[in-house]
Amino acid sequence: MLGGGVVSSKSEDYMQKLKQAMAILNRVAEDNTTPRNIRRTAKQAYDILLDESLSIAARAANAIDLLDEISQDPNMPMYTRTRIWSAISFLEGIRD
Numbered sequence: 001m002l003g004g005g006v007v008s009s010k011s012e013d014y015m016q017k018l019k020q021a022m023a024i025l026n027r028v029a030e031d032n033t034t035p036r037n038i039r040r041t042a043k044q045a046y047d048i049l050l051d052e053s054l055s056i057a058a059r060a061a062n063a064i065d066l067l068d069e070i071s072q073d074p075n076m077p078m079y080t081r082t083r084i085w086s087a088i089s090f091l092e093g094i095r096d
Contacts, residue, residue: 014056014094021063021090022049024083034080041070042084060094067091 028034028042045063054062070076071084 011056017090017093018049018056018060021060021087022046024087024090025049025063028080028083028087031080034077035073035075038070038073038076038080041066045087055096057094057096060091064088064091 025042025046029039029046031039034042045066048063048066049059051059067084067088071081071088076084
């Protein structure tokens with residue numbers, strides 16, 4: 001494989017992780033059993049991940065900051081917290 005293939009593969013891997021995190025965040029944002037402020041933050045993080053004006057790593061870092069803050073919310077149901085942590089885990093695998 002040529003050297004360019006490695007970059008392409010890494011990029012594809014990052015896009016896959018991004019899509020997995022976005023699917024989780026969308027599920028949280030649509031879950032009516034989750035408090036509204038948490039759903040709103042999940043939607044904001046989702047929107048950050050869509051912002052193509054930033055690098056994929058910058059989008060991931062910004063979303064992680066937002067999600068890390070909300071994951072401390074004592075009103076968050078445990079299953080939602082687990083989903084948020086899972087999304088963060090996917091995003092932490094994305095680097096420049």
